Amino acid sequence: MLLRSSTIAHLIDDCENNESDPLVITPKPDTRRIHGDSSASVDLRLGTWFRTERASRHPLLDVYDRDRLAPTEHSITQAHYIPFGSQFILHPHSFVLAVTLEWIRLPFYLAGMVTGKSSWGRRGLIIETAPGVHPGYSGCLTLEVTNVGDVPIAIKPGTKICQIFLYQLDGTVNAAEGSRFVGQRQPQLGAISSDEFAEKLFQSRT
Amino acid sequence: MELVQYTNKKLAAVLLVIEALQSGDFPHSHSKPVLDRIETLLQERVNTLGLIQPDTDQAVTKTICKEILHKIFTVYPLLGFIARSMDVRNSFELHGPFLNIVSKALGEDAKLIISSEWDFSPFTYNMPGDLGFSKVVFIGIPVSESGNGLAIPLSGHELGHNIWRAYKFHDKYYRVVEETVVKHIEKVIWDEFQQYFPAVGAPTNLTDMIGQQYWLKSWYWSMSQCEEIFCDFIGLFLFRESYLHAFAYLIAPGLLGSRAEHYPNMLDRVAALRQASDSQGIIFPDSYANLFEDSDTPPDAETRLLLSISDAATKQLIEQLCRDAASLLNDKGLLAHSFAATKRIEKSFSMGVPAISPQSLTNIINAAWNFSRNAMPGWSHRYPSVYTNPKRCEQMLNDLIFKSIEVLEINQIQGIE
Numbered sequence: 001m002l003l004r005s006s007t008i009a010h011l012i013d014d015c016e017n018n019e020s021d022p023l024v025i026t027p028k029p030d031t032r033r034i035h036g037d038s039s040a041s042v043d044l045r046l047g048t049w050f051r052t053e054r055a056s057r058h059p060l061l062d063v064y065d066r067d068r069l070a071p072t073e074h075s076i077t078q079a080h081y082i083p084f085g086s087q088f089i090l091h092p093h094s095f096v097l098a099v100t101l102e103w104i105r106l107p108f109y110l111a112g113m114v115t116g117k118s119s120w121g122r123r124g125l126i127i128e129t130a131p132g133v134h135p136g137y138s139g140c141l142t143l144e145v146t147n148v149g150d151v152p153i154a155i156k157p158g159t160k161i162c163q164i165f166l167y168q169l170d171g172t173v174n175a176a177e178g179s180r181f182v183g184q185r186q187p188q189l190g191a192i193s194s195d196e197f198a199e200k201l202f203q204s205r206t
Numbered sequence: 207m208e209l210v211q212y213t214n215k216k217l218a219a220v221l222l223v224i225e226a227l228q229s230g231d232f233p234h235s236h237s238k239p240v241l242d243r244i245e246t247l248l249q250e251r252v253n254t255l256g257l258i259q260p261d262t263d264q265a266v267t268k269t270i271c272k273e274i275l276h277k278i279f280t281v282y283p284l285l286g287f288i289a290r291s292m293d294v295r296n297s298f299e300l301h302g303p304f305l306n307i308v309s310k311a312l313g314e315d316a317k318l319i320i321s322s323e324w325d326f327s328p329f330t331y332n333m334p335g336d337l338g339f340s341k342v343v344f345i346g347i348p349v350s351e352s353g354n355g356l357a358i359p360l361s362g363h364e365l366g367h368n369i370w371r372a373y374k375f376h377d378k379y380y381r382v383v384e385e386t387v388v389k390h391i392e393k394v395i396w397d398e399f400q401q402y403f404p405a406v407g408a409p410t411n412l413t414d415m416i417g418q419q420y421w422l423k424s425w426y427w428s429m430s431q432c433e434e435i436f437c438d439f440i441g442l443f444l445f446r447e448s449y450l451h452a453f454a455y456l457i458a459p460g461l462l463g464s465r466a467e468h469y470p471n472m473l474d475r476v477a478a479l480r481q482a483s484d485s486q487g488i489i490f491p492d493s494y495a496n497l498f499e500d501s502d503t504p505p506d507a508e509t510r511l512l513l514s515i516s517d518a519a520t521k522q523l524i525e526q527l528c529r530d531a532a533s534l535l536n537d538k539g540l541l542a543h544s545f546a547a548t549k550r551i552e553k554s555f556s557m558g559v560p561a562i563s564p565q566s567l568t569n570i571i572n573a574a575w576n577f578s579r580n581a582m583p584g585w586s587h588r589y590p591s592v593y594t595n596p597k598r599c600e601q602m603l604n605d606l607i608f609k610s611i612e613v614l615e616i617n618q619i620q621g622i623e
Contacts, residue, residue: 016550016562024559026609027616048299048612081233081298084619101616103609105559138558138589140609175588182558182592185605185612 002040003110003166009034011107012042023166024105024138041163044114045101047140048157049186050080050088052096064202073189087154090125090147097187098143101158105138108172113165114141120161124149127162135173139183142190210258213271217252220278221245223285230292234301236317236342237288243338244281251277284331287346291321295353299608302615303567304361307444308343310538311365312372317342320361322352328456330364332371343368351456355607356578358571359445359452366437366531373534375436376429379523383428386519387421388412395515402508421515423467428516430468432523438475439482439531446488446543448571450479451579458497465501467509471517472500478521482528486541543568551610552577555603556584561610563623570610578603 003011008023009031015022029042056076077097082088090096106112112133116126126146133141143162147153155161194202224245232238251274258267290296297320305318323329323346331344345364351357370376391399392409400406403420411417441449460472470478476495483490504510535541544565551561551573564570577583582603585593592598617623 019553019557022557024554024557024562026560026562027613028562079294080231081294083233083298083301084615086233101612103560105557139605182589182598182602184601185609 001168003168005034005037005039005042008042008166021107021109022105023107023110025102027102029102041115041165043117043160043163044104044141046143046155046157046159046161047099047101047185048082048084049099050082050096051077051187051189052080054078077189079186082157084157087156089152089154090145091152092124092147092150095144095146097189098145098155098161099185099187100141100143100162103138103140103183103185104133104164106133106135106166108135108175109169110166111135111169112137113167114143114162115165116162117160123153124151125153125155133164134181135169136175137181137183139181140185140187141183142187207258207260209267209271210255213274214252214255216278217248217255217274220282220285221248221252224248227285227289230289232292233298234291234319236319237291239317240284240319240339240342241288244284247277247281247337280334280337284333284344287321287323287331287344288319290323290349291319293322293352295349296320296322297347297353297355297358297608299611299615300358300361303611303618304358306618307540307567308365308368310540311369311535312341312343315341318345319343320345320347320352322347322349324349326350328360328364330367332367340372348456353604355571355604355611356448356574357452357456358567358607359441359449360456362441362444362449363437363453365444366440367433369440369534370433370436375433375530378530379429379432382523382526383432383519384425386522387425387428387515390515390518390522391421394518395511398511399515402511421512424512424515424519427467427513428519428523431470431516431520432527434469435475435478435520435524436527436531438479439528440535442479442482442488443486443532443535443541445568445571446486447491448568448575450483450488450490450494451575452571453479454494454497459499460501463502464504465513467504467513467516470520472498474517474521478524478528481524482531485528486532542566543572548573548576554610555606556582556588558585558589558602558606560606560613562613563617564610564614565623567611567614570607570614574603574607
């Protein structure tokens with residue numbers, strides 16, 4: 001079931017009274033305004049940390065190459081801090097990892113779906129290509145931001161950049177399992193994990 | 207003219223470095239005016255060099271070149287400091303809320319540059335007045351701690367040095383320390399003092415020009431110790447219990463080798479922190495003093511005697527230093543903290559979320575230290591995969607601290623309590 005904005009606002013307002021499994025969004029959005037909205041999402045803002053790819057001495061980004069050790073996050077990307085009042089320029093056809101200004105904690109009975117805002121999309125700014133947020137997630141959301149247009153775009157921390165839709169699960173997930181989904185305040189590449197199924201396929205012709 | 211050419215070349219090289227730094231990716235704007243000022247100072251020297259003619263007196267030329275070399279030596283470490291202020295390992299989120307404290311303490315026009323240092327001791331630059339940086343607070347944190355939220359209270363001590371200078375506490379304590387030193391020699395250790403310095407003759411000669419030179423070192427060390435104690439009190443009163451923890455974290459149990467005379471004896475310093483804590487209702491941990499040890503006393507007897515005089519003088523002034531630090535911060539509205547807000551933040555951390563309405567930096571850092579010292583209550587069942595991994599635990603708490611600080615800055619900008 002998709003939650004209405006007013007329901008989300010109610011859950012946010014109630015977060016300090018709910019000590020077991022609250023929905024928290026901080027900095028807290030203006031819940032009075034959300035209450036009056038007849039939509040089904042909450043807008044999220046652009047944060048202050050960015051991570052760009054950088055040229056390195058690694059010949060390619062090969063996450064499978066365990067013998068030679070895959071390049072670390074620090075060796076292939078560079079962090080940038082853009083304080084309030086400043087801006088980040090995203091050049092045409094370039095890509096940056098950004099982060100939401102809001103730290104979000106989802107209860108174990110809710111999942112989220114993050115999408116860009118159409119007003120940005122129409123200007124060539126595409127946000128978030130892996131939009132699922134798991135129940136129990138806690139942290140700032142990493143956003144994949146790409147300028148697919150032909151002119152540079154300035155983006156400022158604090159700008160409404162995307163929105164989150166919240167869905168109620170048909171039950172709750174195991175809290176301990178949910179704890180895997182802990183984010184950080186800076187954008188992260190995250191690990192690309194393998195499994196037994198994939199490993200067998202990878203090794204089938206070696 | 208060879209000397210002039212060398213000096214010109216050195217100046218041009220430094221100016222080139224400044225030009226490169228000016229185009230750097232500074233997250234906060236306060237570094238730029240400092241760089242501009244240094245550039246102007248050096249450019250003025252280039253102009254002065256241009257006035258030197260082949261027939262200019264060689265002594266005059268040498269003096270000018272010496273002064274320029276001195277200026278390069280003075281500003282050079284500052285350029286490194288400014289370059290390192292761009293490093294993303296620094297606590298960038300701290301800038302706004304800490305600048306708020308700096309502005310209240312030193313005035314709205316104060317500027318702040320936080321950087322990291324390849325020196326395992328936080329420090330602040332005390333720049334010569336002619337450089338025009340009297341309202342710029344430079345705070346350097348050891349590079350491995352510059353992104354550690356729990357170490358933030360140490361910045362309070364460094365701000366203390368700037369306050370000491372700005373409010374001319376040196377001038378205020380100049381005579382007080384002198385009188386205390388003389389009184390101590392006269393009333394407590396005269397016989398021993400006379401054995402080492404028989405030339406003084408009588409206690410009445412202690413204050414004449416001849417007598418003064420024998421205890422000048424004691425005075426000098428005590429002045430410096432008083433400043434250090436005052437700065438501890440500024441850090442303590444600004445950050446309360448978290449200052450005690452951060453202080454112990456960084457420097458307990460103390461350093462090997464003979465003690466540095468311009469610092470107070472370590473156990474005296476801890477005792478002063480206890481006394482000041484009691485005066486402000488700051489909870490002083492029971493076994494805190496056990497974490498520390500005094501450094502070795504100096505090997506030669508004369509230095510030991512002189513140091514004992516400075517230690518005794520400093521001890522006698524602790525109450526006054528405590529009153530001065532508290533009263534200044536109180537006047538500036540910087541003693542605000544809230545136990546209730548601290549508890550609320552601890553509860554948020556326990557849920558794995560940052561503070562919603564932190565109200566002050568002090569509340570955030572105290573909540574973080576309490577939470578850390580209580581072994582992250584709530585995380586064992588809420589975040590077991592984090593809880594069982596100490597590195598992830600520290601990382602997550604650090605992220606919660608800095609996100610809370612950012613929330614504080616946002617609330618301050620938006621005028622939200």
